[in-house]
Amino acid sequence: MTLQELKLNFFTELNTLYPATEIESFFYWLTQAYLKLSRLEVALQPEYKIEEIAIKNFQQATLQLKKFEPIQYIVGETEFFGFPFRVNPSVLIPRPETEELVAWIVEDFKNNKNSLKLLDVGTGSGCIPISLAKSLRQLEVTSIDVSAKAIETAKENAEVNEVEITFLEQDILKVEKLEENFDIIVSNPPYVRELEKEMMQENVLEHEPGLALFVSNEDPLIFYRKISELAFDSLSEEGILYLEINEYLAKETVQLINEIGFSFVEVKNDIFGKARMIKASRTSN
Known part of the structure:
Protein backbone atom coordinates (compact mmCIF):
# COMPACT_ATOMS: atom_id res chain seq x y z
CA MET A 1 0.00 0.00 0.00
CA LYS A 67 -14.69 5.19 19.42
CA PHE A 68 -13.68 8.85 19.83
CA GLU A 69 -10.52 8.06 21.74
CA PRO A 70 -8.25 11.15 21.83
CA ILE A 71 -5.46 11.03 19.28
CA GLN A 72 -2.94 11.95 22.00
CA TYR A 73 -3.80 8.79 23.94
CA ILE A 74 -3.60 6.71 20.78
CA VAL A 75 -0.04 7.81 19.98
CA GLY A 76 0.81 8.12 23.70
CA GLU A 77 2.33 11.58 23.55
CA THR A 78 1.73 15.25 22.95
CA GLU A 79 3.57 18.55 23.10
CA PHE A 80 3.12 21.26 25.72
CA PHE A 81 4.96 24.57 25.87
CA GLY A 82 7.36 23.20 23.27
CA PHE A 83 8.27 20.14 25.36
CA PRO A 84 7.37 16.45 24.82
CA PHE A 85 4.97 14.74 27.22
CA ARG A 86 3.75 11.19 27.46
CA VAL A 87 0.01 10.92 28.10
CA ASN A 88 -2.41 8.12 28.87
CA PRO A 89 -5.97 7.82 30.23
CA SER A 90 -4.74 8.35 33.82
CA VAL A 91 -3.92 12.01 33.07
CA LEU A 92 -5.63 14.91 31.34
CA ILE A 93 -4.40 15.90 27.92
CA PRO A 94 -2.67 19.29 28.40
CA ARG A 95 -4.68 22.25 27.07
CA PRO A 96 -3.52 25.41 25.26
CA GLU A 97 -5.03 27.64 27.96
CA THR A 98 -2.79 25.94 30.51
CA GLU A 99 0.17 26.90 28.34
CA GLU A 100 -0.97 30.49 28.77
CA LEU A 101 -0.91 30.06 32.56
CA VAL A 102 2.65 28.72 32.38
CA ALA A 103 3.64 31.58 30.07
CA TRP A 104 2.28 34.11 32.59
CA ILE A 105 4.47 32.68 35.35
CA VAL A 106 7.54 32.51 33.11
CA GLU A 107 7.05 36.13 32.09
CA ASP A 108 6.70 37.24 35.73
CA PHE A 109 9.88 35.46 36.88
CA LYS A 110 12.17 35.32 33.84
CA ASN A 111 14.35 38.13 35.20
CA ASN A 112 14.36 36.87 38.79
CA LYS A 113 17.62 34.99 39.38
CA ASN A 114 16.96 34.14 43.02
CA SER A 115 16.36 30.56 44.07
CA LEU A 116 12.60 30.10 44.45
CA LYS A 117 10.39 27.32 45.79
CA LEU A 118 7.35 26.38 43.73
CA LEU A 119 4.46 24.06 44.58
CA ASP A 120 2.20 22.64 41.88
CA VAL A 121 -1.12 21.19 43.06
CA GLY A 122 -2.60 18.54 40.78
CA THR A 123 0.35 17.06 38.92
CA GLY A 124 -1.46 15.22 36.12
CA SER A 125 1.00 14.64 33.29
CA GLY A 126 3.41 17.03 34.99
CA CYS A 127 3.02 19.56 32.19
CA ILE A 128 2.89 22.62 34.48
CA PRO A 129 5.73 21.86 36.93
CA ILE A 130 8.00 20.33 34.28
CA SER A 131 7.54 23.20 31.82
CA LEU A 132 8.24 25.70 34.60
CA ALA A 133 11.31 23.79 35.78
CA LYS A 134 12.60 23.74 32.19
CA SER A 135 11.90 27.43 31.63
CA LEU A 136 12.94 28.84 35.02
CA ARG A 137 16.04 27.02 36.17
CA GLN A 138 16.10 28.87 39.51
CA LEU A 139 13.02 26.97 40.69
CA GLU A 140 12.97 24.18 43.26
CA VAL A 141 9.75 22.37 42.33
CA THR A 142 7.40 20.17 44.34
CA SER A 143 4.26 18.71 42.80
CA ILE A 144 1.42 16.78 44.41
CA ASP A 145 -1.45 14.68 43.09
CA VAL A 146 -4.01 12.31 44.57
CA SER A 147 -3.46 9.79 41.76
CA ALA A 148 -0.53 7.38 41.99
CA LYS A 149 -0.86 6.61 38.27
CA ALA A 150 -0.69 10.31 37.41
CA ILE A 151 2.47 10.71 39.49
CA GLU A 152 4.01 7.71 37.75
CA THR A 153 3.35 9.35 34.37
CA ALA A 154 4.66 12.71 35.58
CA LYS A 155 7.87 11.08 36.83
CA GLU A 156 8.41 9.56 33.37
CA ASN A 157 7.90 12.99 31.83
CA ALA A 158 10.35 14.58 34.23
CA GLU A 159 12.95 12.03 33.12
CA VAL A 160 12.19 12.65 29.45
CA ASN A 161 12.59 16.39 29.97
CA GLU A 162 15.61 16.01 32.27
CA VAL A 163 14.36 17.98 35.26
CA GLU A 164 14.35 17.18 38.96
CA ILE A 165 11.01 17.51 40.71
CA THR A 166 9.77 16.21 44.04
CA PHE A 167 6.50 14.35 43.46
CA LEU A 168 4.18 13.57 46.37
CA GLU A 169 1.01 11.48 46.43
CA GLN A 170 -1.44 13.54 48.50
CA ASP A 171 -5.11 14.47 48.54
CA ILE A 172 -4.98 18.26 48.79
CA LEU A 173 -8.45 18.34 50.35
CA LYS A 174 -7.10 16.37 53.31
CA VAL A 175 -3.96 18.45 53.82
CA GLU A 176 -4.30 20.61 56.93
CA LYS A 177 -1.06 22.53 56.49
CA LEU A 178 1.74 22.57 53.95
CA GLU A 179 4.99 21.37 55.47
CA GLU A 180 7.11 24.20 54.05
CA ASN A 181 6.80 27.70 52.65
CA PHE A 182 6.77 28.50 48.94
CA ASP A 183 7.36 31.52 46.77
CA ILE A 184 4.97 30.35 44.05
CA ILE A 185 1.96 28.05 44.24
CA VAL A 186 0.21 27.07 41.02
CA SER A 187 -2.74 24.81 40.30
CA ASN A 188 -5.10 23.76 37.56
CA PRO A 189 -7.57 21.90 39.78
CA PRO A 190 -10.84 20.20 38.82
CA TYR A 191 -13.40 22.92 38.07
CA VAL A 192 -15.96 21.66 35.55
CA ARG A 193 -19.40 21.45 37.15
CA GLU A 194 -21.58 18.41 36.51
CA LEU A 195 -24.11 20.69 34.83
CA GLU A 196 -21.49 21.64 32.21
CA LYS A 197 -21.00 18.07 31.00
CA GLU A 198 -23.55 18.49 28.22
CA MET A 199 -21.31 21.15 26.65
CA MET A 200 -18.30 18.84 26.50
CA GLN A 201 -17.17 16.64 23.64
CA GLU A 202 -17.65 12.88 23.78
CA ASN A 203 -13.94 12.13 23.52
CA VAL A 204 -13.35 14.07 26.75
CA LEU A 205 -16.32 12.67 28.66
CA GLU A 206 -15.69 9.06 27.69
CA HIS A 207 -11.91 8.86 27.89
CA GLU A 208 -10.27 11.54 30.07
CA PRO A 209 -10.13 11.09 33.88
CA GLY A 210 -13.21 12.56 35.53
CA LEU A 211 -11.29 12.82 38.81
CA ALA A 212 -9.20 15.60 37.27
CA LEU A 213 -12.13 17.38 35.62
CA PHE A 214 -15.35 17.47 37.58
CA VAL A 215 -16.70 19.02 40.76
CA SER A 216 -20.20 19.06 42.21
CA ASN A 217 -22.73 21.71 41.27
CA GLU A 218 -23.23 22.39 44.98
CA ASP A 219 -19.61 23.28 45.81
CA PRO A 220 -17.74 23.96 42.54
CA LEU A 221 -15.03 26.04 44.23
CA ILE A 222 -14.04 23.39 46.77
CA PHE A 223 -10.49 23.08 45.44
CA TYR A 224 -9.99 26.83 45.10
CA ARG A 225 -11.04 27.37 48.70
CA LYS A 226 -8.67 24.73 50.04
CA ILE A 227 -5.70 25.67 47.85
CA SER A 228 -6.14 29.39 48.56
CA GLU A 229 -6.35 28.81 52.31
CA LEU A 230 -3.21 26.68 52.29
CA ALA A 231 -1.45 29.19 50.04
CA PHE A 232 -2.33 32.13 52.27
CA ASP A 233 -0.66 30.39 55.22
CA SER A 234 2.32 29.00 53.32
CA LEU A 235 3.37 31.57 50.73
CA SER A 236 6.32 33.81 51.45
CA GLU A 237 5.54 37.48 52.13
CA GLU A 238 5.79 38.37 48.44
CA GLY A 239 4.64 34.97 47.23
CA ILE A 240 2.12 34.56 44.43
CA LEU A 241 -0.72 32.11 43.82
CA TYR A 242 -1.58 31.27 40.21
CA LEU A 243 -4.75 29.38 39.26
CA GLU A 244 -6.49 28.22 36.12
CA ILE A 245 -10.21 28.83 36.64
CA ASN A 246 -13.67 28.10 35.31
CA GLU A 247 -14.55 30.97 32.97
CA TYR A 248 -18.16 30.94 34.24
CA LEU A 249 -17.10 31.35 37.87
CA ALA A 250 -14.43 34.04 37.64
CA LYS A 251 -16.31 36.58 39.77
CA GLU A 252 -17.10 34.02 42.48
CA THR A 253 -13.50 32.76 42.50
CA VAL A 254 -12.10 36.28 42.92
CA GLN A 255 -14.53 36.96 45.77
CA LEU A 256 -13.52 33.73 47.50
CA ILE A 257 -9.79 34.51 47.24
CA ASN A 258 -10.35 38.05 48.52
CA GLU A 259 -12.31 36.75 51.51
CA ILE A 260 -9.48 34.39 52.40
CA GLY A 261 -7.20 37.42 52.71
CA PHE A 262 -5.40 38.04 49.43
CA SER A 263 -5.38 41.80 48.81
CA PHE A 264 -4.41 41.74 45.14
CA VAL A 265 -6.25 39.47 42.73
CA GLU A 266 -5.83 39.77 38.96
CA VAL A 267 -7.94 37.94 36.37
CA LYS A 268 -6.37 37.25 32.98
CA ASN A 269 -8.23 36.30 29.81
CA ASP A 270 -7.00 33.64 27.41
CA ILE A 271 -6.49 34.28 23.69
CA PHE A 272 -10.22 33.77 23.13
CA GLY A 273 -11.12 36.50 25.62
CA LYS A 274 -12.33 34.09 28.31
CA ALA A 275 -11.48 34.64 31.98
CA ARG A 276 -9.27 31.61 32.58
CA MET A 277 -6.45 32.57 34.97
CA ILE A 278 -5.97 34.28 38.31
CA LYS A 279 -2.93 35.69 40.09
CA ALA A 280 -3.26 36.46 43.79
CA SER A 281 -0.88 37.96 46.36
CA ARG A 282 -0.76 39.88 49.62
CA THR A 283 1.28 42.68 48.06
CA SER A 284 1.18 44.24 44.59
CA ASN A 285 3.65 42.70 42.15
Whole structure:
Protein backbone atom coordinates (compact mmCIF):
# COMPACT_ATOMS: atom_id res chain seq x y z
CA MET A 1 0.00 0.00 0.00
CA THR A 2 1.25 3.50 -0.85
CA LEU A 3 1.02 6.52 1.41
CA GLN A 4 -1.56 8.04 -0.93
CA GLU A 5 -3.74 4.91 -0.72
CA LEU A 6 -3.36 4.81 3.05
CA LYS A 7 -4.53 8.41 3.31
CA LEU A 8 -7.55 7.78 1.08
CA ASN A 9 -8.60 4.75 3.15
CA PHE A 10 -8.13 6.69 6.38
CA PHE A 11 -10.33 9.57 5.22
CA THR A 12 -12.99 7.20 3.86
CA GLU A 13 -13.25 5.40 7.21
CA LEU A 14 -13.64 8.58 9.27
CA ASN A 15 -15.36 11.12 7.02
CA THR A 16 -18.80 10.60 8.56
CA LEU A 17 -17.49 11.09 12.12
CA TYR A 18 -15.11 14.05 11.94
CA PRO A 19 -14.59 17.22 9.88
CA ALA A 20 -12.06 16.86 7.07
CA THR A 21 -9.62 19.26 8.75
CA GLU A 22 -9.62 17.14 11.92
CA ILE A 23 -9.12 13.90 9.98
CA GLU A 24 -6.17 15.49 8.20
CA SER A 25 -4.72 16.50 11.55
CA PHE A 26 -5.13 12.94 12.86
CA PHE A 27 -3.41 11.58 9.77
CA TYR A 28 -0.37 13.78 10.31
CA TRP A 29 -0.21 12.80 13.98
CA LEU A 30 -0.12 9.15 12.94
CA THR A 31 2.34 9.53 10.06
CA GLN A 32 4.71 11.25 12.45
CA ALA A 33 4.22 8.60 15.16
CA TYR A 34 4.23 5.46 13.00
CA LEU A 35 6.21 6.46 9.90
CA LYS A 36 8.42 9.26 11.30
CA LEU A 37 7.38 11.43 8.36
CA SER A 38 6.74 15.17 8.59
CA ARG A 39 3.86 16.93 6.83
CA LEU A 40 6.21 18.05 4.09
CA GLU A 41 7.60 14.54 3.61
CA VAL A 42 4.05 13.16 3.40
CA ALA A 43 3.18 15.72 0.71
CA LEU A 44 6.32 14.99 -1.31
CA GLN A 45 6.15 11.19 -1.16
CA PRO A 46 2.64 10.02 -2.15
CA GLU A 47 4.06 6.74 -3.54
CA TYR A 48 5.95 5.93 -0.32
CA LYS A 49 5.50 2.19 0.39
CA ILE A 50 3.93 1.38 3.76
CA GLU A 51 5.15 -1.67 5.68
CA GLU A 52 2.62 -4.16 7.02
CA ILE A 53 3.22 -3.28 10.69
CA ALA A 54 2.50 0.39 9.98
CA ILE A 55 -0.69 -0.51 8.10
CA LYS A 56 -1.87 -2.50 11.14
CA ASN A 57 -1.02 0.42 13.42
CA PHE A 58 -3.12 2.75 11.27
CA GLN A 59 -6.00 0.26 11.21
CA GLN A 60 -5.93 -0.01 15.01
CA ALA A 61 -5.77 3.77 15.37
CA THR A 62 -8.74 4.12 13.02
CA LEU A 63 -10.80 1.77 15.19
CA GLN A 64 -9.88 3.80 18.28
CA LEU A 65 -10.78 7.07 16.57
CA LYS A 66 -14.16 5.60 15.66
CA LYS A 67 -14.69 5.19 19.42
CA PHE A 68 -13.68 8.85 19.83
CA GLU A 69 -10.52 8.06 21.74
CA PRO A 70 -8.25 11.15 21.83
CA ILE A 71 -5.46 11.03 19.28
CA GLN A 72 -2.94 11.95 22.00
CA TYR A 73 -3.80 8.79 23.94
CA ILE A 74 -3.60 6.71 20.78
CA VAL A 75 -0.04 7.81 19.98
CA GLY A 76 0.81 8.12 23.70
CA GLU A 77 2.33 11.58 23.55
CA THR A 78 1.73 15.25 22.95
CA GLU A 79 3.57 18.55 23.10
CA PHE A 80 3.12 21.26 25.72
CA PHE A 81 4.96 24.57 25.87
CA GLY A 82 7.36 23.20 23.27
CA PHE A 83 8.27 20.14 25.36
CA PRO A 84 7.37 16.45 24.82
CA PHE A 85 4.97 14.74 27.22
CA ARG A 86 3.75 11.19 27.46
CA VAL A 87 0.01 10.92 28.10
CA ASN A 88 -2.41 8.12 28.87
CA PRO A 89 -5.97 7.82 30.23
CA SER A 90 -4.74 8.35 33.82
CA VAL A 91 -3.92 12.01 33.07
CA LEU A 92 -5.63 14.91 31.34
CA ILE A 93 -4.40 15.90 27.92
CA PRO A 94 -2.67 19.29 28.40
CA ARG A 95 -4.68 22.25 27.07
CA PRO A 96 -3.52 25.41 25.26
CA GLU A 97 -5.03 27.64 27.96
CA THR A 98 -2.79 25.94 30.51
CA GLU A 99 0.17 26.90 28.34
CA GLU A 100 -0.97 30.49 28.77
CA LEU A 101 -0.91 30.06 32.56
CA VAL A 102 2.65 28.72 32.38
CA ALA A 103 3.64 31.58 30.07
CA TRP A 104 2.28 34.11 32.59
CA ILE A 105 4.47 32.68 35.35
CA VAL A 106 7.54 32.51 33.11
CA GLU A 107 7.05 36.13 32.09
CA ASP A 108 6.70 37.24 35.73
CA PHE A 109 9.88 35.46 36.88
CA LYS A 110 12.17 35.32 33.84
CA ASN A 111 14.35 38.13 35.20
CA ASN A 112 14.36 36.87 38.79
CA LYS A 113 17.62 34.99 39.38
CA ASN A 114 16.96 34.14 43.02
CA SER A 115 16.36 30.56 44.07
CA LEU A 116 12.60 30.10 44.45
CA LYS A 117 10.39 27.32 45.79
CA LEU A 118 7.35 26.38 43.73
CA LEU A 119 4.46 24.06 44.58
CA ASP A 120 2.20 22.64 41.88
CA VAL A 121 -1.12 21.19 43.06
CA GLY A 122 -2.60 18.54 40.78
CA THR A 123 0.35 17.06 38.92
CA GLY A 124 -1.46 15.22 36.12
CA SER A 125 1.00 14.64 33.29
CA GLY A 126 3.41 17.03 34.99
CA CYS A 127 3.02 19.56 32.19
CA ILE A 128 2.89 22.62 34.48
CA PRO A 129 5.73 21.86 36.93
CA ILE A 130 8.00 20.33 34.28
CA SER A 131 7.54 23.20 31.82
CA LEU A 132 8.24 25.70 34.60
CA ALA A 133 11.31 23.79 35.78
CA LYS A 134 12.60 23.74 32.19
CA SER A 135 11.90 27.43 31.63
CA LEU A 136 12.94 28.84 35.02
CA ARG A 137 16.04 27.02 36.17
CA GLN A 138 16.10 28.87 39.51
CA LEU A 139 13.02 26.97 40.69
CA GLU A 140 12.97 24.18 43.26
CA VAL A 141 9.75 22.37 42.33
CA THR A 142 7.40 20.17 44.34
CA SER A 143 4.26 18.71 42.80
CA ILE A 144 1.42 16.78 44.41
CA ASP A 145 -1.45 14.68 43.09
CA VAL A 146 -4.01 12.31 44.57
CA SER A 147 -3.46 9.79 41.76
CA ALA A 148 -0.53 7.38 41.99
CA LYS A 149 -0.86 6.61 38.27
CA ALA A 150 -0.69 10.31 37.41
CA ILE A 151 2.47 10.71 39.49
CA GLU A 152 4.01 7.71 37.75
CA THR A 153 3.35 9.35 34.37
CA ALA A 154 4.66 12.71 35.58
CA LYS A 155 7.87 11.08 36.83
CA GLU A 156 8.41 9.56 33.37
CA ASN A 157 7.90 12.99 31.83
CA ALA A 158 10.35 14.58 34.23
CA GLU A 159 12.95 12.03 33.12
CA VAL A 160 12.19 12.65 29.45
CA ASN A 161 12.59 16.39 29.97
CA GLU A 162 15.61 16.01 32.27
CA VAL A 163 14.36 17.98 35.26
CA GLU A 164 14.35 17.18 38.96
CA ILE A 165 11.01 17.51 40.71
CA THR A 166 9.77 16.21 44.04
CA PHE A 167 6.50 14.35 43.46
CA LEU A 168 4.18 13.57 46.37
CA GLU A 169 1.01 11.48 46.43
CA GLN A 170 -1.44 13.54 48.50
CA ASP A 171 -5.11 14.47 48.54
CA ILE A 172 -4.98 18.26 48.79
CA LEU A 173 -8.45 18.34 50.35
CA LYS A 174 -7.10 16.37 53.31
CA VAL A 175 -3.96 18.45 53.82
CA GLU A 176 -4.30 20.61 56.93
CA LYS A 177 -1.06 22.53 56.49
CA LEU A 178 1.74 22.57 53.95
CA GLU A 179 4.99 21.37 55.47
CA GLU A 180 7.11 24.20 54.05
CA ASN A 181 6.80 27.70 52.65
CA PHE A 182 6.77 28.50 48.94
CA ASP A 183 7.36 31.52 46.77
CA ILE A 184 4.97 30.35 44.05
CA ILE A 185 1.96 28.05 44.24
CA VAL A 186 0.21 27.07 41.02
CA SER A 187 -2.74 24.81 40.30
CA ASN A 188 -5.10 23.76 37.56
CA PRO A 189 -7.57 21.90 39.78
CA PRO A 190 -10.84 20.20 38.82
CA TYR A 191 -13.40 22.92 38.07
CA VAL A 192 -15.96 21.66 35.55
CA ARG A 193 -19.40 21.45 37.15
CA GLU A 194 -21.58 18.41 36.51
CA LEU A 195 -24.11 20.69 34.83
CA GLU A 196 -21.49 21.64 32.21
CA LYS A 197 -21.00 18.07 31.00
CA GLU A 198 -23.55 18.49 28.22
CA MET A 199 -21.31 21.15 26.65
CA MET A 200 -18.30 18.84 26.50
CA GLN A 201 -17.17 16.64 23.64
CA GLU A 202 -17.65 12.88 23.78
CA ASN A 203 -13.94 12.13 23.52
CA VAL A 204 -13.35 14.07 26.75
CA LEU A 205 -16.32 12.67 28.66
CA GLU A 206 -15.69 9.06 27.69
CA HIS A 207 -11.91 8.86 27.89
CA GLU A 208 -10.27 11.54 30.07
CA PRO A 209 -10.13 11.09 33.88
CA GLY A 210 -13.21 12.56 35.53
CA LEU A 211 -11.29 12.82 38.81
CA ALA A 212 -9.20 15.60 37.27
CA LEU A 213 -12.13 17.38 35.62
CA PHE A 214 -15.35 17.47 37.58
CA VAL A 215 -16.70 19.02 40.76
CA SER A 216 -20.20 19.06 42.21
CA ASN A 217 -22.73 21.71 41.27
CA GLU A 218 -23.23 22.39 44.98
CA ASP A 219 -19.61 23.28 45.81
CA PRO A 220 -17.74 23.96 42.54
CA LEU A 221 -15.03 26.04 44.23
CA ILE A 222 -14.04 23.39 46.77
CA PHE A 223 -10.49 23.08 45.44
CA TYR A 224 -9.99 26.83 45.10
CA ARG A 225 -11.04 27.37 48.70
CA LYS A 226 -8.67 24.73 50.04
CA ILE A 227 -5.70 25.67 47.85
CA SER A 228 -6.14 29.39 48.56
CA GLU A 229 -6.35 28.81 52.31
CA LEU A 230 -3.21 26.68 52.29
CA ALA A 231 -1.45 29.19 50.04
CA PHE A 232 -2.33 32.13 52.27
CA ASP A 233 -0.66 30.39 55.22
CA SER A 234 2.32 29.00 53.32
CA LEU A 235 3.37 31.57 50.73
CA SER A 236 6.32 33.81 51.45
CA GLU A 237 5.54 37.48 52.13
CA GLU A 238 5.79 38.37 48.44
CA GLY A 239 4.64 34.97 47.23
CA ILE A 240 2.12 34.56 44.43
CA LEU A 241 -0.72 32.11 43.82
CA TYR A 242 -1.58 31.27 40.21
CA LEU A 243 -4.75 29.38 39.26
CA GLU A 244 -6.49 28.22 36.12
CA ILE A 245 -10.21 28.83 36.64
CA ASN A 246 -13.67 28.10 35.31
CA GLU A 247 -14.55 30.97 32.97
CA TYR A 248 -18.16 30.94 34.24
CA LEU A 249 -17.10 31.35 37.87
CA ALA A 250 -14.43 34.04 37.64
CA LYS A 251 -16.31 36.58 39.77
CA GLU A 252 -17.10 34.02 42.48
CA THR A 253 -13.50 32.76 42.50
CA VAL A 254 -12.10 36.28 42.92
CA GLN A 255 -14.53 36.96 45.77
CA LEU A 256 -13.52 33.73 47.50
CA ILE A 257 -9.79 34.51 47.24
CA ASN A 258 -10.35 38.05 48.52
CA GLU A 259 -12.31 36.75 51.51
CA ILE A 260 -9.48 34.39 52.40
CA GLY A 261 -7.20 37.42 52.71
CA PHE A 262 -5.40 38.04 49.43
CA SER A 263 -5.38 41.80 48.81
CA PHE A 264 -4.41 41.74 45.14
CA VAL A 265 -6.25 39.47 42.73
CA GLU A 266 -5.83 39.77 38.96
CA VAL A 267 -7.94 37.94 36.37
CA LYS A 268 -6.37 37.25 32.98
CA ASN A 269 -8.23 36.30 29.81
CA ASP A 270 -7.00 33.64 27.41
CA ILE A 271 -6.49 34.28 23.69
CA PHE A 272 -10.22 33.77 23.13
CA GLY A 273 -11.12 36.50 25.62
CA LYS A 274 -12.33 34.09 28.31
CA ALA A 275 -11.48 34.64 31.98
CA ARG A 276 -9.27 31.61 32.58
CA MET A 277 -6.45 32.57 34.97
CA ILE A 278 -5.97 34.28 38.31
CA LYS A 279 -2.93 35.69 40.09
CA ALA A 280 -3.26 36.46 43.79
CA SER A 281 -0.88 37.96 46.36
CA ARG A 282 -0.76 39.88 49.62
CA THR A 283 1.28 42.68 48.06
CA SER A 284 1.18 44.24 44.59
CA ASN A 285 3.65 42.70 42.15
